[in-house]
Amino acid sequence: xxxxxxxxxxxxxxxxxxxxxxxxxxxxxxxxxxxxxxxxxxxxxxxxxxxxxxxxxxxxxxxxxxxxxxxxxxxxxxxxxxxxxxxxxxxxxxxxxxxxxxxxxxxxxxxxxxxxxxxxxxxxxxxxxxxxxxxxxxxxxxxxx
Numbered sequence: 001x002x003x004x005x006x007x008x009x010x011x012x013x014x015x016x017x018x019x020x021x022x023x024x025x026x027x028x029x030x031x032x033x034x035x036x037x038x039x040x041x042x043x044x045x046x047x048x049x050x051x052x053x054x055x056x057x058x059x060x061x062x063x064x065x066x067x068x069x070x071x072x073x074x075x076x077x078x079x080x081x082x083x084x085x086x087x088x089x090x091x092x093x094x095x096x097x098x099x100x101x102x103x104x105x106x107x108x109x110x111x112x113x114x115x116x117x118x119x120x121x122x123x124x125x126x127x128x129x130x131x132x133x134x135x136x137x138x139x140x141x142x143x144x145x
Contacts, residue, residue: 028059028138028139029057029058029059029139029141030058030059030060030061030137030139030140030141031050031053031058031059031060031061031140031141031142031143032061032063032134032135032140032141032142032143033046033047033049033050033060033061033062033063033143033144033145034063034065034135034142034143034144034145035047035062035063035064035065035068035071035144035145036065036066036067036068036144036145037066037067037068037145038067038068038070038071038076038078038088039067040078040088042145043068043071043078043088043145044088044091045145046062046143046145047062047088047091047092047095048091049143050062050095050100051091051094051095051098054095054098054099054100055098060095060099060100060101061100061101061102061103061134061135062092062095062100062101062102062103063103063105063126063131063134063135064102064103064104064105064108064123065104065105065108065131066105066108068108069104069105069108069109069112069114069119070112071088071089071092072092072102072104072119072120072123073114073118073119073120074118074119074120076089089120092120093120093122096120096121096122096123097122101124101134102120102122102123102124103123103124103125103126103130103131103134104116104119104123104124104125104126105126105131106125106126106127107127107128109125
């Protein structure tokens with residue numbers, strides 16, 4: 001082993017310490033948030049966690065279903081969750097702006113009497129095939145709230 005090997009190792013370690021943690025998160029890691037509620041505490045936990053995940057470099061999908069679809073309805077009043085700086089709608093818009101995919105359950109929209117024109121821009125209506133595909137891809141973690 002040459003004298004250069006330890007110096008090269010030390011240089012690599014020093015370089016790694018300069019890289020932000022968000023850059024080290026594997027870009028192929030995906031977190032799928034299944035959100036079934038419009039209740040502030042539960043929805044706030046899911047959206048807050050999703051925000052931290054996207055900031056850490058994870059791909060994020062938020063699947064709004066059952067009563068969760070109301071969070072994406074334009075004009076639906078939402079609360080703040082705990083110490084969150086934005087109300088739930090603001091958190092959802094922030095996630096969309098940051099690149100998260102926000103899926104809406106098509107069957108749930110019909111059951112609630114809602115159309116896509118009622119929903120926030122940037123959301124996507126999906127069927128079971130699409131939501132199942134998103135939650136079952138390789139390297140996907142599914143969290144349900």
